[in-house]
Amino acid sequence: MARRSCFFILFVLLLFPMSSRAVVPISDDTQACIDCHAGLNPGIVKGWEKSRMSRVTPAAAKEVPTSRRRVSFETLESSLADSVVGCAECHTLNPGDHRDTFDHNGFEVHIVVTPKDCAICHPVEVEQFGKNLMSHAYGNLQNNPVYRALADSVNGMHVIKDLESTVVKPDSETDADSCFYCHGTVIDVKGNVTRETDDGEMTFPVLTGWPNRGVGRINPDGSKGACSACHTRHQFSIAMARKPYTCSECHKGPDVPAYKVYNVSKHGNVFSSLGGDWVYDNVPWVVGKDFTAPTCAACHVSLLADEEGEVISNRTHQMNDRLAWRIFGLIYAHPHPKSPDTAIIQNTAGLPLPTELTGEPVVKFLIDAETRKERRKQMQTVCLSCHGTTWVEGQFARFENTIKTTNDMTLAATKILLTGWEKGMVKGLSRKDSIFNEALEKKWVEQWLFYGNSTRYASAMLGADYGAFAHGRWYLSKNIHEMLEHLKQQVKEDE
Numbered sequence: 001m002a003r004r005s006c007f008f009i010l011f012v013l014l015l016f017p018m019s020s021r022a023v024v025p026i027s028d029d030t031q032a033c034i035d036c037h038a039g040l041n042p043g044i045v046k047g048w049e050k051s052r053m054s055r056v057t058p059a060a061a062k063e064v065p066t067s068r069r070r071v072s073f074e075t076l077e078s079s080l081a082d083s084v085v086g087c088a089e090c091h092t093l094n095p096g097d098h099r100d101t102f103d104h105n106g107f108e109v110h111i112v113v114t115p116k117d118c119a120i121c122h123p124v125e126v127e128q129f130g131k132n133l134m135s136h137a138y139g140n141l142q143n144n145p146v147y148r149a150l151a152d153s154v155n156g157m158h159v160i161k162d163l164e165s166t167v168v169k170p171d172s173e174t175d176a177d178s179c180f181y182c183h184g185t186v187i188d189v190k191g192n193v194t195r196e197t198d199d200g201e202m203t204f205p206v207l208t209g210w211p212n213r214g215v216g217r218i219n220p221d222g223s224k225g226a227c228s229a230c231h232t233r234h235q236f237s238i239a240m241a242r243k244p245y246t247c248s249e250c251h252k253g254p255d256v257p258a259y260k261v262y263n264v265s266k267h268g269n270v271f272s273s274l275g276g277d278w279v280y281d282n283v284p285w286v287v288g289k290d291f292t293a294p295t296c297a298a299c300h301v302s303l304l305a306d307e308e309g310e311v312i313s314n315r316t317h318q319m320n321d322r323l324a325w326r327i328f329g330l331i332y333a334h335p336h337p338k339s340p341d342t343a344i345i346q347n348t349a350g351l352p353l354p355t356e357l358t359g360e361p362v363v364k365f366l367i368d369a370e371t372r373k374e375r376r377k378q379m380q381t382v383c384l385s386c387h388g389t390t391w392v393e394g395q396f397a398r399f400e401n402t403i404k405t406t407n408d409m410t411l412a413a414t415k416i417l418l419t420g421w422e423k424g425m426v427k428g429l430s431r432k433d434s435i436f437n438e439a440l441e442k443k444w445v446e447q448w449l450f451y452g453n454s455t456r457y458a459s460a461m462l463g464a465d466y467g468a469f470a471h472g473r474w475y476l477s478k479n480i481h482e483m484l485e486h487l488k489q490q491v492k493e494d495e
Contacts, residue, residue: 024055027079029107030086036105036199037087047234053085058121067309068283070238072124080120093117099189099220100205111207112187114219118227126227128317135225136340137183137216143343144352146435147330150445151179153436167437176209182250184214184226215250239280242297244271251296254450254471256328258296261454261463267293268463287312287385299382312385313378322379324372325403327456329448331414332359332407335366336375357418359411395462402459402467406452409476413447416440416483425490443483451475 026034038045048054052070059081061071080089090113095101098110115135119126129135141147155170155178170178176185187209194203209217213226229250230241240246248259262268270293279290284305285298298304300322303315313322320326320336327333332355337345345365347353355361367375376396383392417440420426426440427433435441451471458467466472 025057025083026086027083027088029088029092030083032105032107033087033091040198044234048086051235051237053236055084057082057084061121067303067305067311070283071121073121076120085121090117093120094221097221100187100207102192102203102205104202105199110220111205112210112220113228113233114221114223115225115227116219116221116223122227125315125317129225129227131318131340132320133337133340133342134215134229134319136342137214138180138186138218138224139216140340140342141179141183141216146352149434150436151175153434153442155179165437167434172209176212180214181212182214184217184224185209185212186218187212187220189220237281238283242280242285242295242302243275244268244295247296253454255453257454257457257466257471258461261457261461261466262296263463264465265461265463267295267461271295284309284311293386294382299379304382304385306385313382320375322375322382324367324375324379325400326354327403327453327460329406329410329452329456330354331357331448332361332410333403333452333456334361335368335372337365338367339365357414359407359414399456399459402456406455406476409473409480410448410452412480413444413483416480416487417444420487420490423491425487425494440483440486443479443486447476447479447483451479 034045058071058073058076061069062073062076062081064070083089088107091109091111092107093113094117095108095110097116098112098114100112101108101110103109115126115129133140141151152169153167155174156167157170159166159168172185185208187207189205190208191206192203193206194201207220213228213232215225215229217226218224219226228236230246231237232240232246244259244262250256251258253260263272274292278292282290284303285291286307287298287304289307291298300319301316302313304312306312316322323336325333326336331353334354337354342354342365343352345352345354345362347356347362349356351357353362354366380392380396383395387395417426417428420440421428421430424430426438428435428438428441436445451473454471455467455473455476458464458472468474
């Protein structure tokens with residue numbers, strides 16, 4: 001028995017003479033980083049060691065058949081292609097472009113790794129992400145005076161005097177801890193600091209807007225976005241990006257309740273019950289074999305195929321490629337914008353909104369009917385991999401009806417608010433005041449930002465109760481009555 005065991009061990013050693021960690025080529029520069037930081041930041045180093053990047057060189061990744069490939073570069077210089085992607089390969093790239101580059105033990109190192117750095121190996125994905133609303137999330141909030149005013153009303157400090165409230169604009173730290181946590185901050189260098197370390201005095205750049213990994217972050221090299229928002233450092237796991245927990249960080253609600261709705265949907269039910277047995281890191285991702293119900297990534301991002309290798313849907317990092325409608329109501333659900341830079345949109349009233357206050361879409365800035373039809377078809381193709389045509393068409397008809405009815409309920413609330421403005425009972429636009437800082441205005445915001453959005457997400461993702469009593473239609477109707485009562489009370493007080 002012992003002899004048989006020895007032969008088995010010998011057989012294993014002959015098959016696998018060295019661990020993959022021992023044979024992968026690590027550059028001298030990355031090894032120097034590891035030698036120091038394994039003791040200083042063991043979590044970072046151990047996370048990287050578990051990553052695919054630590055085991056596969058870009059050259060080897062390029063040799064994989066196209067359908068299974070995870071990189072998209074055409075050519076790469078040998079100094080990068082023939083070593084695994086480690087600390088130096090990411091943190092010393094493009095040093096001249098990075099305002100945060102500093103001398104660190106003889107290396108030109110930058111702290112913030114950006115999409116421009118990732119584009120060395122993933123140029124297609126970075127280009128697609130650049131066309132995505134997410135990549136412009138900082139500017140789409142900060143450069144839109146209406147949305148910026150909403151952020152100020154949420155994040156600002158309220159000072160009460162003589163039963164009147166004055167809102168003091170929020171400081172940058174409060175913004176970064178709130179809306180811009182997800183939208184992204186501006187990362188810049190405001191100077192240097194010298195610290196005493198185990199290796200003596202060292203000088204480091206001081207960053208403003210840091211830490212942040214918001215999807216629309218403005219980086220020190222001028223690029224937009226953070227790949228680590230979804231492929232979290234330093235393991236950069238595709239499996240992590242495919243699980244709904246990752247998306248939940250910014251899509252939990254009540255303004256964007258995608259994760260909550262998914263959790264109570266039948267798809268979420270299947271994921272919660274059976275998802276522990278799924279395979280999350282295969283490329284392509286095989287429907288029915290690797291997973292049996294969609295996650296966020298399956299619907300919006302991933303390369304999907306059937307067991308014969310036929311492509312169902314191509315991988316994309318332009319998240320609206322399969323979306324005809326923008327159901328995140330601002331103020332009404334509407335066709336997706338043509339440009340990811342929505343700060344350029346202006347309606348006929350001069351407001352930077354994709355619709356008029358009364359709901360009509362600003363068509364010149366939004367995708368046309370033919371584009372909507374194509375995107376609708378692409379999303380339906382994903383659905384049809386698990387559902388029949390009648391089911392899918394019925395679901396889309398119901399969803400698009402929900403877009404109409406929720407927009408109508410928002411319009412009803414808007415008419416109440418317009419009456420308040422016209423009668424001078426609410427300051428608003430007529431007095432060039434913020435449209436978000438009085439009680440009636442805040443209830444109006446809740447109508448579309450919370451209840452309208454919740455109802456649409458529930459319809460789109462089959463999470464019924466979120467469209468009924470959990471921030472859904474019950475609240476859409478209740479809120480209208482409360483707005484009316486509020487306005488009537490003000491009329492009575494003014495008589």
